[in-house]
Amino acid sequence: MSHPALKLHLAAQGEELGTVTPTQQAVVVEEATVDDLRVAMQAALDDAGLTRAEVEAEARAGRFSSEDARRAWFVISSVADLVDQA
Numbered sequence: 001m002s003h004p005a006l007k008l009h010l011a012a013q014g015e016e017l018g019t020v021t022p023t024q025q026a027v028v029v030e031e032a033t034v035d036d037l038r039v040a041m042q043a044a045l046d047d048a049g050l051t052r053a054e055v056e057a058e059a060r061a062g063r064f065s066s067e068d069a070r071r072a073w074f075v076i077s078s079v080a081d082l083v084d085q086a
Contacts, residue, residue: 034086037079044072052076 032040045052048068055072064070 034083037083041072041075041079041083044068044075048072 048055048066050069055069055076058064058069059073
């Protein structure tokens with residue numbers, strides 16, 4: 001069972017954002033697979049130098065050892081349910 005996550009990118013046509021009208025913008029939608037989400041979680045944990053359990057413990061304590069740890073928690077808390085259910 002696939003649980004796609006959507007990532008939106010605004011691709012503006014024009015040289016400067018100030019010169020672009022809403023009709024000149026294209027919305028590009030990319031689907032992330034569960035495997036993509038797993039890779040993102042692991043990359044965030046690797047950047048923090050922590051395990052998932054360590055990041056979860058820091059989140060419960062409300063204190064993160066680094067900005068990378070806080071970012072890892074943001075990623076994990078955003079996608080863990082989708083990854084764990086797959």
